[in-house]
Amino acid sequence: LAKTTQPISMDSYEGQEVNITCSHNNIATNDYITWYQQFPSQGPRFIIQGYKTKVTNEVASLFIPADRKSSTLSLPRVSLSDTAVYYCLVVLPSGGSYIPTFGRGTSLIVHP
Amino acid sequence: ETGVTQTPRHLVMGMTNKKSLKCEQHLGHNAMYWYKQSAKKPLELMFVYSLEERVENNSVPSRFSPECPNSSHLFLHLHTLQPEDSALYLCASSQLLAGVDEQYFGPGTRLTVT
Numbered sequence: 001l002a003k004t005t006q007p008i009s010m011d012s013y014e015g016q017e018v019n020i021t022c023s024h025n026n027i028a029t030n031d032y033i034t035w036y037q038q039f040p041s042q043g044p045r046f047i048i049q050g051y052k053t054k055v056t057n058e059v060a061s062l063f064i065p066a067d068r069k070s071s072t073l074s075l076p077r078v079s080l081s082d083t084a085v086y087y088c089l090v091v092l093p094s095g096g097s098y099i100p101t102f103g104r105g106t107s108l109i110v111h112p
Numbered sequence: 113e114t115g116v117t118q119t120p121r122h123l124v125m126g127m128t129n130k131k132s133l134k135c136e137q138h139l140g141h142n143a144m145y146w147y148k149q150s151a152k153k154p155l156e157l158m159f160v161y162s163l164e165e166r167v168e169n170n171s172v173p174s175r176f177s178p179e180c181p182n183s184s185h186l187f188l189h190l191h192t193l194q195p196e197d198s199a200l201y202l203c204a205s206s207q208l209l210a211g212v213d214e215q216y217f218g219p220g221t222r223l224t225v226t
Contacts (some may be wrong), residue, residue, distance in 0.1 A: 041220075042220075046215070046216070089152075
């Protein structure tokens with residue numbers, strides 16, 4: 001069964017760098033890997049997207065190895081407001097078609 | 113504000129009721145989605161519409177019926193639901209289909225089936 005796997009939870013402290021890895025063995029060849037952030041009582045919000053190698057924007061970096069079977073979201077110098085659930089989203093084969101599939105999410109808690 | 117609105121924000125319904133969830137996007141996007149988010153499961157894709165045509169029906173029970181009258185509006189009609197259908201229902205939109213384009217999510221409708 002094609003799926004994505006990411007850690008259930010992580011703890012960090014303000015100012016530290018946090019790396020969250022998602023495994024996705026059966027990722028579709030031509031689609032992007034996307035990461036989302038979700039706060040309680042809100043819908044997920046786009047953080048970053050990439051196809052391969054490294055992508056960086058103003059809030060995060062995304063590292064994707066050549067085989068694209070995993071991806072790592074890197075949050076530099078986290079703050080308390082980064083406490084949220086982080087999801088990877090990839091397109092996976094399912095029943096003859098390809099559908100966007102979210103991971104189970106990683107609950108990040110940032111401590112003072 | 114993401115440009116995607118959902119109503120109602122909260123809904124309590126009995127198993128014999130019929131209700132509808134509404135989603136509206138103000139972004140000019142071509143694709144719209146319904147997701148279900150339960151407490152102990154990942155976000156589950158339910159339906160995908162692209163240019164008002166349904167392109168994905170991810171093995172969803174027939175008690176959930178989607179409707180996309182135009183590219184800005186998406187409905188989810190509910191009837192004879194079960195208590196296990198209680199969840200947060202999220203609507204999203206994107207310019208292109210997900211996988212090549214970011215999705216913009218609404219705040220969700222918290223549904224409780226009694």
